[in-house]
Every structure is written in structure tokens, then in C-alpha cells.
Amino acid sequence: MLDASVWSGRIYLGGEWVEPAGGETYPVVEPATGEELGRIGKAGPADVRTAAQHATEAQRAWAALPHTERAAVLRRAGDLWNAHADEVMGWNVREVGAVPGMAGFALGVAAQECYEAATLPSYPHGQVLASEQPRLSLAQRVPAGVVAVISPFNVPIILGIRAVAPALALGNAVILKPDPRTAVTGGVTMARIFEEAGLPAGVLQVLPGGADVGEALTSDPDVRVIAFTGSTAAGRKVGEAAGKHLKRAHLELGGNSAFLVLEDADVDQAVNLAAWGAFFHQGQICMTVGRHLVHESLYDAYVAKLAEKADHLPVGNPATDQVALGPIIDEGQRDKIHALVTGSVEAGARLAAGGTYEGLFYRPTVLADSPLDAPAYCEEVFGPVASVVKFSTLDEAVKLASSGDYGLSLGIVTRDALRGLELAARIPSGIVHINDQTVNDEANAPFGGVGASGTGSRHGGAEANVEAFTETRWVTVRSEPPTYPF
Structure with missing residues (x-):
């Protein structure tokens, strides 16, 4: 062929x-x-x-x-x-x-x-x-x-x-x-x-x-x-x-999708979803989870477990090795990712995992306590980078998720699915997944975003x-x- x-x-x-x-x-x-x-x-x-x-x-x-x-x-x-x-x-x-x-x-x-x-x-x-x-x-x-x-x-x-x-x-x-x-x-x-x-x-x-x-x-x-x-x-x-x-x-x-973890969520389940949504295909997906918005009661455990998972994900040549992440497409894209990460650390984010690379192999990265004006939080990274921010109320979560120009995909994790739907109705987005991460695709489902997406x-x-x-x-x-x- x-x-x-x-x-x-x-x-x-x-x-x-x-x-x-x-x-x-x-x-x-x-x-x-x-x-x-x-x-x-x-x-x-x-x-x-x-x-x-x-x-x-x-x-x-x-x-x-x-x-x-x-x-x-x-x-x-x-x-x-x-x-x-x-x-x-x-x-x-x-x-x-x-x-x-x-x-x-x-x-x-x-x-x-x-x-x-x-x-x-x-x-x-x-x-x-x-x-x-x-x-x-x-x-x-x-x-x-x-x-x-x-x-x-x-x-x-x-x-x-x-x-x-x-x-x-x-x-x-x-x-x-x-x-x-x-x-x-x-x-x-x-x-x-x-x-x-x-x-x-x-x-x-x-x-x-x-x-x-x-x-x-x-x-x-x-x-x-x-x-x-x-x-x-x-x-x-x-x-x-x-x-x-x-x-x-x-x-x-583009997108900079939000992933909301409500106070009733199971942290281990949420982290499993988040790691896939943030790091799958090296984060080079428009629907990738960029902004991880986590209730304050779960925040510390979430950051620690996501960072631990990131540290243990193998990165390498997918044609020869059993890896979770392959290479970034080229040096230009890799350098853009790294600039956003280093710029975010300089802005006050805490590097909880990753932030390094060898050749085109970029380690999955977790940025905790990210300021809302940090570049990796505000912009589409198109790389394996998770920016994590805490919230205390649903109104605050809605405000955080609705901020910015993008509106492609949205994920919400909660034990109350109807509550998740009610919350999603308040956030502009072309795609919504309740109790799932943001990267999904089916041929018979309409796909597209709003705003800058x-x-x-x-x-x-x-x-x-x-x-x-x-x-x-x-x-x-x-x-x-x-x-x-x-």
C-alpha cells in the first residue's frame, strides 16, 4: 500500500x-x-x-x-x-x-x-x-x-x-x-x-x-x-x-481544556483519568487536559499522586520500546513546550514532576500551585504538561473553567453525575465528558469547539x-x- x-x-x-x-x-x-x-x-x-x-x-x-x-x-x-x-x-x-x-x-x-x-x-x-x-x-x-x-x-x-x-x-x-x-x-x-x-x-x-x-x-x-x-x-x-x-x-x-475534580471524587480515579488526558500522545492533542482544577480538600493528594504517576511513565522510541510517551514532533515544538514550562516556574508555579527532556523526548510534567497568569496555564501547550490549580466553591470552579479564550473539551469528575451536568451547563464548551477525561473521539459524534477553539x-x-x-x-x-x- x-x-x-x-x-x-x-x-x-x-x-x-x-x-x-x-x-x-x-x-x-x-x-x-x-x-x-x-x-x-x-x-x-x-x-x-x-x-x-x-x-x-x-x-x-x-x-x-x-x-x-x-x-x-x-x-x-x-x-x-x-x-x-x-x-x-x-x-x-x-x-x-x-x-x-x-x-x-x-x-x-x-x-x-x-x-x-x-x-x-x-x-x-x-x-x-x-x-x-x-x-x-x-x-x-x-x-x-x-x-x-x-x-x-x-x-x-x-x-x-x-x-x-x-x-x-x-x-x-x-x-x-x-x-x-x-x-x-x-x-x-x-x-x-x-x-x-x-x-x-x-x-x-x-x-x-x-x-x-x-x-x-x-x-x-x-x-x-x-x-x-x-x-x-x-x-x-x-x-x-x-x-x-x-x-x-x-x-x-486549539484548546486548553479544563478538568474539574469535585470534592466527592475518588482521587485515584481522577488521577488515572488526568494522566491519560494530559500525557497521552505526548499531549499533542487539541483536547488534551491543560488546566486541572481540583477541590482544595483533594488538592495535595491529587498533586502528589499525579506527580508520582508522571515520574514513572516511560518515555522513548515507540517503534522499539514499550513506552507510554513517544517523541515530540520536532525541536521547534519541544522548545515551545519547554519555554512555557520554564516561564511558568519563573512566574511562581512549583515543578512537581518533569520539566526536562532528552532530545525530542519530553518528560511528563506537573506544575502545581500555578498562578493564573502562568503561560503554561493560560496558553495551549501542545505537550505533556499539567497545570494544577485549587478551588474552594463551585462558583469559583466555574469562573476558573470559563476563563480564557478556548472552549473545546471539558471533563468533570464527581460521584453525582447530574450535579456534573448542571455544572457543565454553566461552562462554555463544545464537548463535555462527565466522569471522564477530555480526549475522546467517535465517528458518529459531532466534534468542535467554541470561542478560540x-x-x-x-x-x-x-x-x-x-x-x-x-x-x-x-x-x-x-x-x-x-x-x-x-
């Missing part, structure tokens, strides 16, 4: 693996070792224009196919994710730095996303409207046309397929721009899966590239919808550019996907033409 002789130095354009217009390539690097695993083509703005032309032509024929044929392609794609799981998982571990459990989870979600998307071609795509005239009046959902999907490095399979699959299923063509750092896992794999599934040429194209490719996608006249997952700073630029060109932009952005639930579930990747048009039908007064 991923034979390098097929994709080495190339991009996927118009149904073929070709050299990019500029002839340049990116190295494919294993972060755990620094080893170069291959080279992938580096797309440029000229390739975007070519891809958009291919996509526009291919989309019409794809949308015109019977819904059963489009559904069959998606079902075959789901089967192929399962059939080639071992091979793709190996790339996911080495290129992304994911531990095998995370890599396997991503593959399971990818297959399920395709199976869920396979239900969309036959989903009701309209409504019959009341009309004051003697006519049939319909609100009809039609494909948007060409959809650009811009996916990040951290979980490239899930964060690509959750937009690619439903957009294709609903009759659109897709141009996928994966992050160049994980372009094989997040791009080549996607292209090869759908190529083998029988998707017609030009309906899906893959252009690994930099900001210039993203800018070209937002400005190209044939691209009508942008589905972007990434940082809030980059998302603001994408949203601004899309608005300038009158395009819809679905933005799934994005433009709401635009991925997952039939209704959200239909809303995201179709346009609505009004259609009327009369049996005879009316007569007008002039």
Missing part, C-alpha cells in the same frame, strides 16, 4: 503520482531517531490551480453517480484501512511518533469514519416546504463542489479522514493538504486507500505544502469550502482569507457533515406556468 517507489518525490494530482511543479521535495523524518525515511513532493500554488481544475471536472461526474456507487467506495475504503492496518500503523508510529495504542486507535477511527460516511449518500438531502402557491416547494441539499481539507501533524489520519470521507460521500471533490511533517501517514495513506477503493481520478488529490499552498487553496475560485484543523493563530488567518473570498471555513482549532461542531454525525459539506438551494415545481399581470 505504501511502497515508496510509488510516492517518493511526488504528489497526488489528477489521479496520478507526479512530480510537483517546482520539483522540490520534503524529507520524511522519524522524530524518535532523526532518520530520514524518504522524501515526499513539495506542492506549490501552481499545483493548487491544476488540482482545482481537475477537481472541478471530476466532481461533476462523481456527484452524478448513483448514491449506491459512492457508498460502495466509502465502504471499501473502510475495509482497506482494516486490511492494511499493520503497514499503516508502522508508519504512524515512526513518522508521527505515536505509541502503538494511539496508532491503532487512529486506524480504527479511520475505518469507522468511512463506514459512517457510507451512510451519507442515501441520507435525506432535503425538505418539502409549505408554499402559498400551487407548487411543490423543496429545500434541497447539493454538494458544495470542491472542498479543501487542511490537516495537522499530530493525529494526521483522524484529523484528515473525518473531513475527507464525509465530503467525498456527499458528492464533493477534495484537495487535501497534509502537514509536510507527517505527509505519508496523513496524505499518501489517504490517497492510496481511496485509489484502491475505486475513487475516480481527480476526486481526491493530495498536496503536501506550506503556507503558500494553504493561501492558494483559500483564494482559488474553484474551492468553495475550507475544512481546517490546526492552531488558533493559523485558523484566524484561514478564516480571514476565506471570508475575503466569500468561502465557508470550518475551523477546528473554532467555529462549532462541523465534523462527525450525519447532520453536522451535511451542514458542513453541502449547500442549500430552493427548488419549486409547477404543473403549469403561472400567468403574471404584465
